[in-house]
Amino acid sequence: MSSRQPTLDEVAELAGVSRGTVSRVLNNHPHVSKKALEAVRAAIDELGYVPSAAARSLATQRRGAVVLAISSDDPALFANQFFAEVIAGVNAVIEESDLELLLVMAATERGRDRLTRILQSRGADGVMLLALRENDPLAKVAEGGGIPVVYGGRPLERAPQHYIDADNRGGAREAAEYLIASGRRAIATITGPQDMHVGVSRYLGFREALALAGLPAHRVVHADFSEAGGAAAMEQLLDEHPDLDAVFVASDAMAASALRVLRERGRRVPEDVAVVGFNDIVTAQHTHPALTTVRQPIEALGREMTRMLLRLINDEKPTPLILPTHLVIRESA
Amino acid sequence: MSSRQPTLDEVAELAGVSRGTVSRVLNNHPHVSKKALEAVRAAIDELGYVPSAAARSLATQRRGAVVLAISSDDPALFANQFFAEVIAGVNAVIEESDLELLLVMAATERGRDRLTRILQSRGADGVMLLALRENDPLAKVAEGGGIPVVYGGRPLERAPQHYIDADNRGGAREAAEYLIASGRRAIATITGPQDMHVGVSRYLGFREALALAGLPAHRVVHADFSEAGGAAAMEQLLDEHPDLDAVFVASDAMAASALRVLRERGRRVPEDVAVVGFNDIVTAQHTHPALTTVRQPIEALGREMTRMLLRLINDEKPTPLILPTHLVIRESA
DNA sequence: CGCTATGTTGGGAGCGCTAACAGTGCAGGT
DNA sequence: ACCTGCACTGTTAGCGCTCCCAACATAGCG
Structure with missing residues (x-):
């Protein structure tokens, strides 16, 4: 390995042209004669020349x-x-x-x-x-x-x-609508943090769907997208609204935990409680039962x-x- | 926002010293008087000066x-x-x-x-x-x-x-030893690609443990770490060695699929067949049953x-x- | 008191590139 | 023949920094 990289000047010398011309070739400027262009290309190949990023960005004032x-x-x-x-x-x-x-x-x-x-x-x-x-x-x-x-x-x-x-609101609405269409009426939700736009939008979409169907949307626990948070929220939901027959969970990570809690609490999914998540992470395919969820094109x-x-x-x-x-x-x- | 960043020269001028001195301060060189140092620091703060990465790497020949x-x-x-x-x-x-x-x-x-x-x-x-x-x-x-x-x-x-x-070989050995210790005797494995070191090592550790226990290690299917590959391998294993009572799977992704195949084939996990994975990805906690696996400190x-x-x-x-x-x-x- | 070691400083010479400018030669128009 | 315009090319400044060298104090030493 050569310890020193060839410079533009060396290319210029080998090609028998000036530095300016080599620079023009490098940057695809017009007005370079075919002869010069070929000579420069040959020299570049022969030396294995690669322009220095640092020098270039110093000169051009942009970083690449x-x-x-x-x-x-x-x-x-x-x-x-x-x-x-x-x-x-x-x-x-x-x-x-x-x-x-x-x-x-x-x-x-x-x-x-x-x-x-x-x-x-x-x-x-x-x-x-x-x-x-x-x-x-x-x-x-x-x-x-x-x-x-x-x-x-x-x-x-x-x-x-x-x-x-991503269309978080639309996705959440679709999820809730699906739950409604499949006959669920006591629909709960575990939301994401309400200080993040994505958390708010998903909650909003959920409420829109329920409102449109004339269903109450009071079964709500706010959580933080984390697994632990999802589990705790599911527990709380079950305590406060034991009648629920469906949960829209604002993230798959939380939904996976919710699934576990539901199983531990003796609820069958989806027979007793339907669950829909959000994100479609790979884990969603491996939960038991496999998670119905809203896919976003990450x-x-x-x-x-x-x-x-x-x-x-x-x-x-x-x-x-x-x-x-x-x-x-x-x-x- | 100022469209142009201040340069080192401007700092030098404001501080009433030379460029060299400012550079010394910037790079923590010794031999800078306390007075000069303070003046330079003050000037840097006042101008909000940040050195140009490009210029620095051009001069030093390293990139940072x-x-x-x-x-x-x-x-x-x-x-x-x-x-x-x-x-x-x-x-x-x-x-x-x-x-x-x-x-x-x-x-x-x-x-x-x-x-x-x-x-x-x-x-x-x-x-x-x-x-x-x-x-x-x-x-x-x-x-x-x-x-x-x-x-x-x-x-x-x-x-x-x-x-x-990671100690892939040791981890695989430990997994197999655990299977043996818990009374399994017809132990199979789904390996990773044998053109990757990690695939080979995990297979090696597995065989070591079985050999040490005097157990046969012929229940083997090579796969590719993918979910689809894991499922296919599990099917093949079940077809070729219906007597197996344990599987060491070289990755959790494959193990998750194997779990599904086992369920579909009517085998209870872990009662009929014990499964150990490798990697401890998050999904491992959400499979049903939750996956016993080898954790590596990624x-x-x-x-x-x-x-x-x-x-x-x-x-x-x-x-x-x-x-x-x-x-x-x-x-x- | 002269002389050397040491600390501190300024200034110059690049690092390897781009870009603006000032040519050079050669075609075509009058 | 002259001038104009165009395609092409070499030259010259930088871009903003570091590093080395020389210069100067100052202090310590014999």
Whole structure:
């Protein structure tokens, strides 16, 4: 291995042209003669030349990288399949561009500082933000960076200029409608945190469906998307509303726990109580009974976030996008 | 927001010192007078100065970033909780350093090219490689980059110089020993791919335990870690060895499917057939019955890979590390 | 008191690239 | 023949930082 990489000047010398011409070839500028172009290409091949990213970004003032920032105070969320899928989607688009992907998990104060540093030092050309809670400081950090920002899932307080979201409300409505259509009347729900837009939307969709059917929607326990929270909520629901015959649970992780609690409490699923979850994580296929749930296109979310960011970087003006969800019917409802 | 970031020269001017001195302060060099140091710090605060990453790496010839490269031809693997956990571990260590994390998923040919480019353009100071199959071209790409390389899970063909691995063999042995200790005698196994080190090691540990107990180890079907593969393997096992009273399955994803097949085939778990999986993914807690499995410290794997890489970058000479695994007993065995 | 070790500083020379500018040669129009 | 316009090319400044060297104090030593 050569310890030193060849530079543009060496390519220029070997090709018998000036640095400027080599640079033009590298950046596909017009007005390069065929002869020069070929000579430069040959020289590049011969030397195995690869331009220095650092030098280029110093000269152009852009970085050739975007950051995917994930905010969470809950480490369990990281170990979540959700992020893995989003990342896969992001990567799929990134792979087609010639940008690099910087991953920043800003769980701690330190993490946020790091993100700030990266943004301020012009360390990226754009940011994608995931999983923001209300007034997440990350949002301010990102917006202060002076570079394009795309949100995945909109923050609660206000709709940001650029975001991609799943149709949480519609999905929840569909789930509840399905429960109603299959004859359930005492329908409960375990919601997500009400300080997250996704938690609120799913609750909203649920209530819409019940209201439309003239059904009461008072069987509600708010939880936090976690397994433990889901279990506790299910217990509470059973205590407060022993008559319930269906539960719409705002996340599969909580639904899986709810299933366990129902079994422990002697309720048969779906005979006594129907259960519908949300997200369609892989676990949903392996619960017993298999979980009926609302599928959201997580990978597509990642893909579309990235596409939107690339457009933004390219000075286009994309509009927010809501991705469709749909009900996956298995055994639990 | 100011559209232009302040530069080091402006800091120098405001502080009334030279560029060199500011640079010294920034990099914690000794031999800076207290007075100069304070003046510089004040100027930095006042201007909100953040050094330019690009300029710095051009000057220092290092990038301040490491890459985590994930190789897989199976997109499903991406959506795997495993990667999410590794990433969380990697991030935990990265967060303490002042490096950035570049994520490259090199699924396609294009992805590999990208990785090559990044490495050749000195786009990173080190690489971590995950999930390598036999003769994965990524390995050559990485080693050719002239920068430190750490493997997560060792490739089959040869032990690389620097790697972290889980004790797959020991974990498999422990699982089989547990099955034996609980009185099972007709023990089968569904293995992982035999062209991956992890697949081979788990099979090896299994055979060791059976040999030690004087039990035959001929009830074997090789599979590919996937759910579909696990189901097919379980069917085949049941067809070929209807007498089996226990199965050691080399991954939880396969084990979850095996559980379903067993139920469909009318075998009770664990009464008729005991099942032990491997990995302890979250799903393992939600299968019915809950899956007894071998837990490997995935997040620790990510952490230790990163620590090792940082040492390497720092010119230390770390030795390979094998992380312990342990059996988590639930209901299926 | 001269002389050396040591701490502290400023200034210059790059790092490898892009981009603006100023040519050069050559075609075509008058 | 002249001038204009165009395609192409070389040259020159930077981009914002680090690092080295020389310069200067200052202090300690004989």
